[in-house]
Amino acid sequence: RKEVEQDPGPFNVPEGATVAFNCTYSNSASQSFFWYRQDCRKEPKLLMSVYSSGNEDGRFTAQLNRASQYISLLIRDSKLSDSATYLCVVGNNNNDMRFGAGTRLTVKP
Amino acid sequence: NAGVTQTPKFQVLKTGQSMTLQCAQDMNHEYMSWYRQDPGMGLRLIHYSVGAGITDQGEVPNGYNVSRSTTEDFPLRLLSAAPSQTSVYFCASSLVAGRSYEQYFGPGTRLTVT
Numbered sequence: 001r002k003e004v005e006q007d008p009g010p011f012n013v014p015e016g017a018t019v020a021f022n023c024t025y026s027n028s029a030s031q032s033f034f035w036y037r038q039d040c041r042k043e044p045k046l047l048m049s050v051y052s053s054g055n056e057d058g059r060f061t062a063q064l065n066r067a068s069q070y071i072s073l074l075i076r077d078s079k080l081s082d083s084a085t086y087l088c089v090v091g092n093n094n095n096d097m098r099f100g101a102g103t104r105l106t107v108k109p
Numbered sequence: 110n111a112g113v114t115q116t117p118k119f120q121v122l123k124t125g126q127s128m129t130l131q132c133a134q135d136m137n138h139e140y141m142s143w144y145r146q147d148p149g150m151g152l153r154l155i156h157y158s159v160g161a162g163i164t165d166q167g168e169v170p171n172g173y174n175v176s177r178s179t180t181e182d183f184p185l186r187l188l189s190a191a192p193s194q195t196s197v198y199f200c201a202s203s204l205v206a207g208r209s210y211e212q213y214f215g216p217g218t219r220l221t222v223t
Binding site: 004043044049098100102 | 144149150151152154167168199212215216217
Protein backbone atom coordinates (compact mmCIF):
# COMPACT_ATOMS: atom_id res chain seq x y z
CA ARG A 1 0.00 0.00 0.00
CA LYS A 2 1.32 3.44 -0.91
CA GLU A 3 1.92 5.78 1.99
CA VAL A 4 0.00 8.61 0.29
CA GLU A 5 -2.84 7.72 -2.07
CA GLN A 6 -4.73 9.90 -4.48
CA ASP A 7 -7.30 9.24 -7.17
CA PRO A 8 -5.27 9.76 -10.37
CA GLY A 9 -8.28 11.11 -12.27
CA PRO A 10 -8.46 12.64 -14.74
CA PHE A 11 -11.15 15.00 -13.53
CA ASN A 12 -12.68 16.82 -16.49
CA VAL A 13 -14.86 19.73 -15.39
CA PRO A 14 -16.37 22.79 -17.10
CA GLU A 15 -15.27 26.29 -16.24
CA GLY A 16 -17.02 27.56 -13.14
CA ALA A 17 -17.49 24.13 -11.63
CA THR A 18 -16.54 23.14 -8.11
CA VAL A 19 -14.24 20.15 -7.84
CA ALA A 20 -12.86 18.31 -4.82
CA PHE A 21 -9.89 15.99 -4.44
CA ASN A 22 -9.15 13.69 -1.57
CA CYS A 23 -5.91 12.18 -0.41
CA THR A 24 -5.38 9.50 2.23
CA TYR A 25 -2.20 8.80 4.17
CA SER A 26 -1.19 5.75 6.13
CA ASN A 27 1.24 7.08 8.74
CA SER A 28 -0.75 8.30 11.72
CA ALA A 29 2.35 10.09 13.04
CA SER A 30 2.42 12.43 10.03
CA GLN A 31 2.82 16.03 11.08
CA SER A 32 2.65 18.34 8.08
CA PHE A 33 0.47 18.42 5.02
CA PHE A 34 0.57 20.29 1.73
CA TRP A 35 -0.97 20.54 -1.69
CA TYR A 36 1.41 21.19 -4.58
CA ARG A 37 0.50 21.96 -8.17
CA GLN A 38 2.46 20.55 -11.10
CA ASP A 39 1.93 21.71 -14.67
CA CYS A 40 2.77 19.36 -17.52
CA ARG A 41 6.52 18.77 -17.77
CA LYS A 42 7.22 21.38 -15.09
CA GLU A 43 8.36 21.30 -11.49
CA PRO A 44 5.93 21.10 -8.54
CA LYS A 45 5.05 24.35 -6.83
CA LEU A 46 3.44 24.86 -3.45
CA LEU A 47 -0.27 25.61 -3.69
CA MET A 48 -1.04 25.68 0.01
CA SER A 49 -0.19 24.18 3.35
CA VAL A 50 -2.98 22.33 5.16
CA TYR A 51 -3.64 23.17 8.78
CA SER A 52 -5.64 21.23 11.34
CA SER A 53 -8.31 23.91 11.45
CA GLY A 54 -8.64 23.97 7.68
CA ASN A 55 -7.61 26.93 5.57
CA GLU A 56 -8.74 28.89 2.58
CA ASP A 57 -6.87 30.84 -0.06
CA GLY A 58 -9.19 32.53 -2.51
CA ARG A 59 -11.01 29.84 -4.45
CA PHE A 60 -9.05 27.05 -2.79
CA THR A 61 -9.97 25.38 0.51
CA ALA A 62 -7.93 22.67 2.18
CA GLN A 63 -9.10 20.47 5.02
CA LEU A 64 -7.38 17.91 7.22
CA ASN A 65 -9.09 15.04 9.00
CA ARG A 66 -6.53 13.42 11.30
CA ALA A 67 -8.93 10.83 12.67
CA SER A 68 -9.65 9.44 9.22
CA GLN A 69 -6.20 10.32 7.87
CA TYR A 70 -7.28 12.22 4.82
CA ILE A 71 -6.74 15.64 3.30
CA SER A 72 -9.00 17.37 0.85
CA LEU A 73 -8.71 20.21 -1.63
CA LEU A 74 -11.75 22.07 -2.90
CA ILE A 75 -11.53 24.36 -5.91
CA ARG A 76 -14.47 26.67 -6.50
CA ASP A 77 -15.31 28.51 -9.73
CA SER A 78 -12.73 26.53 -11.73
CA LYS A 79 -10.66 28.43 -14.28
CA LEU A 80 -8.96 27.09 -17.39
CA SER A 81 -5.67 27.97 -15.71
CA ASP A 82 -6.43 25.52 -12.89
CA SER A 83 -5.74 22.63 -15.29
CA ALA A 84 -2.77 20.81 -13.76
CA THR A 85 -1.85 17.84 -11.61
CA TYR A 86 -2.38 18.32 -7.88
CA LEU A 87 0.03 16.55 -5.57
CA CYS A 88 -0.78 15.69 -1.98
CA VAL A 89 2.31 15.82 0.25
CA VAL A 90 2.64 14.49 3.79
CA GLY A 91 5.57 15.19 6.09
CA ASN A 92 6.43 12.56 8.67
CA ASN A 93 9.33 13.99 10.59
CA ASN A 94 11.98 16.54 9.80
CA ASN A 95 12.27 16.49 6.04
CA ASP A 96 10.78 13.07 5.29
CA MET A 97 8.18 14.20 2.78
CA ARG A 98 6.00 11.67 0.97
CA PHE A 99 4.26 12.58 -2.25
CA GLY A 100 1.10 11.17 -3.73
CA ALA A 101 1.15 10.30 -7.43
CA GLY A 102 -1.13 13.24 -8.16
CA THR A 103 -4.65 13.94 -9.41
CA ARG A 104 -4.98 15.34 -12.90
CA LEU A 105 -7.51 18.11 -13.47
CA THR A 106 -8.62 19.45 -16.82
CA VAL A 107 -10.94 22.46 -16.86
CA LYS A 108 -12.76 22.86 -20.19
CA PRO A 109 -14.41 25.96 -21.68
CA ASN B 110 17.45 35.30 -7.61
CA ALA B 111 17.63 32.38 -10.01
CA GLY B 112 16.10 30.09 -7.37
CA VAL B 113 16.97 26.42 -7.87
CA THR B 114 18.81 25.59 -11.07
CA GLN B 115 19.55 22.17 -12.52
CA THR B 116 21.76 21.03 -15.35
CA PRO B 117 21.48 19.36 -17.75
CA LYS B 118 17.79 19.56 -18.75
CA PHE B 119 18.03 16.32 -20.76
CA GLN B 120 20.54 13.48 -20.76
CA VAL B 121 20.83 10.10 -22.46
CA LEU B 122 23.24 7.57 -20.99
CA LYS B 123 24.24 4.07 -21.87
CA THR B 124 24.00 1.36 -19.24
CA GLY B 125 27.08 1.41 -17.03
CA GLN B 126 28.03 5.01 -17.66
CA SER B 127 28.35 7.44 -14.79
CA MET B 128 27.38 11.08 -14.62
CA THR B 129 26.64 13.94 -12.25
CA LEU B 130 23.43 15.94 -12.19
CA GLN B 131 24.09 19.46 -10.99
CA CYS B 132 21.87 21.44 -8.62
CA ALA B 133 22.43 24.91 -7.21
CA GLN B 134 20.35 27.37 -5.21
CA ASP B 135 21.03 31.02 -4.49
CA MET B 136 18.55 31.52 -1.67
CA ASN B 137 20.91 30.50 1.16
CA HIS B 138 18.63 27.57 1.94
CA GLU B 139 19.75 25.14 4.59
CA TYR B 140 17.98 22.06 3.25
CA MET B 141 18.43 20.48 -0.18
CA SER B 142 17.12 17.25 -1.62
CA TRP B 143 16.91 15.09 -4.72
CA TYR B 144 13.75 13.34 -5.90
CA ARG B 145 12.90 11.14 -8.82
CA GLN B 146 9.48 11.14 -10.46
CA ASP B 147 8.20 8.12 -12.37
CA PRO B 148 4.80 7.70 -14.09
CA GLY B 149 2.05 6.63 -11.71
CA MET B 150 4.25 7.18 -8.67
CA GLY B 151 4.78 10.16 -6.46
CA LEU B 152 8.09 11.91 -6.18
CA ARG B 153 10.44 9.71 -4.20
CA LEU B 154 13.24 11.10 -2.07
CA ILE B 155 16.71 9.87 -3.06
CA HIS B 156 19.07 11.81 -0.77
CA TYR B 157 18.87 14.97 1.25
CA SER B 158 21.11 17.39 3.12
CA VAL B 159 20.35 19.56 6.14
CA GLY B 160 23.47 21.67 5.72
CA ALA B 161 26.94 21.82 4.22
CA GLY B 162 28.86 18.66 5.00
CA ILE B 163 25.76 16.71 6.08
CA THR B 164 23.89 14.27 3.85
CA ASP B 165 21.52 11.41 4.46
CA GLN B 166 19.63 8.76 2.53
CA GLY B 167 16.02 9.03 1.54
CA GLU B 168 13.58 6.43 0.36
CA VAL B 169 15.45 5.21 -2.77
CA PRO B 170 19.19 5.91 -2.39
CA ASN B 171 20.69 2.84 -4.09
CA GLY B 172 22.81 3.66 -7.12
CA TYR B 173 23.20 7.33 -6.23
CA ASN B 174 25.74 9.38 -4.28
CA VAL B 175 25.60 12.97 -3.09
CA SER B 176 27.87 15.48 -1.41
CA ARG B 177 27.30 18.97 0.00
CA SER B 178 30.55 20.86 0.17
CA THR B 179 28.87 24.28 0.01
CA THR B 180 25.46 25.64 1.00
CA GLU B 181 24.68 26.40 -2.65
CA ASP B 182 25.51 23.16 -4.45
CA PHE B 183 24.15 19.63 -4.14
CA PRO B 184 25.24 17.36 -7.01
CA LEU B 185 23.76 13.90 -7.55
CA ARG B 186 26.06 11.23 -8.94
CA LEU B 187 24.89 8.14 -10.78
CA LEU B 188 27.62 5.59 -10.26
CA SER B 189 26.76 3.04 -12.97
CA ALA B 190 23.59 3.94 -14.83
CA ALA B 191 20.87 1.32 -15.23
CA PRO B 192 17.65 1.45 -17.31
CA SER B 193 15.70 1.48 -14.01
CA GLN B 194 17.17 4.93 -13.38
CA THR B 195 15.34 6.38 -16.38
CA SER B 196 13.27 9.07 -14.73
CA VAL B 197 12.77 12.79 -14.19
CA TYR B 198 15.01 14.09 -11.41
CA PHE B 199 14.10 17.13 -9.35
CA CYS B 200 16.29 18.99 -6.93
CA ALA B 201 14.56 20.97 -4.19
CA SER B 202 15.56 23.33 -1.41
CA SER B 203 13.94 24.66 1.71
CA LEU B 204 14.87 27.59 3.91
CA VAL B 205 15.30 25.60 7.08
CA ALA B 206 15.64 21.88 7.66
CA GLY B 207 12.31 21.11 9.21
CA ARG B 208 8.95 19.63 8.55
CA SER B 209 6.78 22.58 7.75
CA TYR B 210 8.70 24.59 5.23
CA GLU B 211 7.88 25.07 1.59
CA GLN B 212 10.18 23.29 -0.83
CA TYR B 213 11.29 25.06 -3.99
CA PHE B 214 11.96 22.78 -6.93
CA GLY B 215 14.33 23.10 -9.85
CA PRO B 216 13.05 22.61 -13.42
CA GLY B 217 14.10 18.95 -13.53
CA THR B 218 16.47 16.75 -15.49
CA ARG B 219 15.00 14.15 -17.85
CA LEU B 220 17.32 11.16 -17.88
CA THR B 221 17.09 8.19 -20.23
CA VAL B 222 19.32 5.17 -19.76
CA THR B 223 19.50 2.80 -22.73
